[in-house]
Amino acid sequence: MAEWYVRQESETNPDFGSIPEKRSVEELLEKGMVLIDKPFGPTSNQVSTWIKEELDLKKTGHFGTLDPNATGVLPVGLNSGTRINDALAKADKEYIFEAETEEAKDKQEVKEALKSFRGVNKQVPPEKSAVKREEREREVYDIELLEVEDRKILGRVECESGFYVRVLIDQLGEKLDTEASMKELRRTREGDITEDETSTLQDVVDAYHFYNEGREKEIREVLHPIEKGIQHLKKIAVKDSAVNAVANGADLGSTGISKLQDGIKEDDMVAVITLKGELVALAEARMTSEQMYSAEGTAAELQSVHMDPETYPKRWKQ
Incomplete structure (x- = not known):
């Protein structure tokens, strides 16, 4: 388990953003994932398409192909949740x-x-x-x-x-x-997703039907925030004041960091998150953990942004 180091103590404003696990079902369906225990027979694409149709989604995409005759862990992104593909499909x-x-x-x-x-x-x-x-x-x-x-x-x-x-x-x-x-x-x-966390296709479909009947308990057991797919990545938590800049595409400067995990090497893919644990962006480290802790400059260059820029207010000078 990676250790956290505090560069600068900072608090997060509860008025902005949300803890990932407390998002609404609607938000999770729009930007979340399901963890399927893929059965023997169908292709990974067929499983993904079936989920899209059964859950009335615009888009789905699986992370890491399994052959038709293989079974087991198959994460599937929902709508904009598919955009974390690079992080999870390339995981161990x-x-x-x-x-x-x-x-x-x-x-x-x-x-x-x-x-x-x-x-x-x-x-x-x-x-x-x-x-x-x-x-x-x-x-x-x-x-x-x-x-x-x-x-x-x-x-x-x-x-x-x-x-x-x-x-x-x-x-x-x-x-x-x-x-x-x-x-x-x-x-x-x-990555860090194990077979014990998966659901069957039938579990997911049944949970969605219950949800349409007004019950949320079952669907909350099968839906996961996209942050579930970045557990294996090293993380950098930024101050509230830096979130908007990063969400607007600015590379992460070390002065925007509140805390970070150890073991980050230059060129590593890292997850830039808020102090509430929300994924802001995926980035490529330009410093080691030690340098991020004490040096000034660009800590990480953005690869993809995963947070709406309007989630946190602007805090930097124009």
């Missing part, structure tokens, strides 16, 4: 996979083979992928063998976004001198 992922080999292999041999994938891996995306088939490098942060039973292998992998587990299994077969194929794949985490 965790998967549980089941592979099957043509020949039964010794448990210790499989364990050592899997361990060898820890670190940076070279992969060529599979033929059915939507991206260009060029060799690229992706990191595996952790990988472990959960179980071996005859020719079946159950494993877990934590990896960088864009890592293909299907390719991993092909390469595992090569290391074990046999053929290996993927039988099941489940995404258990994306």
Whole structure:
């Protein structure tokens, strides 16, 4: 858990903005997200489209594609909530996979083979992928063998976004001198969102129907503010007096910072938030945490603004 450091004590005015979790259902439907436990069968796009139609939305978009035969964590942005795609789709992922080999292999041999994938891996995306088939490098942060039973292998992998587990299994077969194929794949985490937080498609549709009948309890359990999708990013909280400038597209100056998290490196994607926890903008750090704490200058350059500029009043001199 990242630690917070206070650059300058500041209070937030309750008359402006709102705590994300206390937004109205209407606001969450306009700029929020649902966390779907994707079922086996449909594509990620089909799941997204189905939510759009069932919830009477203008636009939806999923963050991080899952194959039709894969299940698990699939965040879906609602209306303008789709605009945080860059932050969440590129987040680290965790998967549980089941592979099957043509020949039964010794448990210790499989364990050592899997361990060898820890670190940076070279992969060529599979033929059915939507991206260009060029060799690229992706990191595996952790990988472990959960179980071996005859020719079946159950494993877990934590990896960088864009890592293909299907390719991993092909390469595992090569290391074990046999053929290996993927039988099941489940995404258990994306960024800081885990499978325990997801809802089924039916849960979401039922909750929306109850909402149309005047009940909010169920839909509040499945709707989330967009801030849910930036939990994994390092954050910089700005003073109320700086919010309007940033929401109008101004790069963040260090003097506008009230507090910040440790571990920020130059060029990191960071979330610029209010003292109430509202996402103002996504930005690219131009200083480290240490520099932001004490130096003057541009702390972060904006990539995208996610707050209406009228939310907080102007506080800077023209």
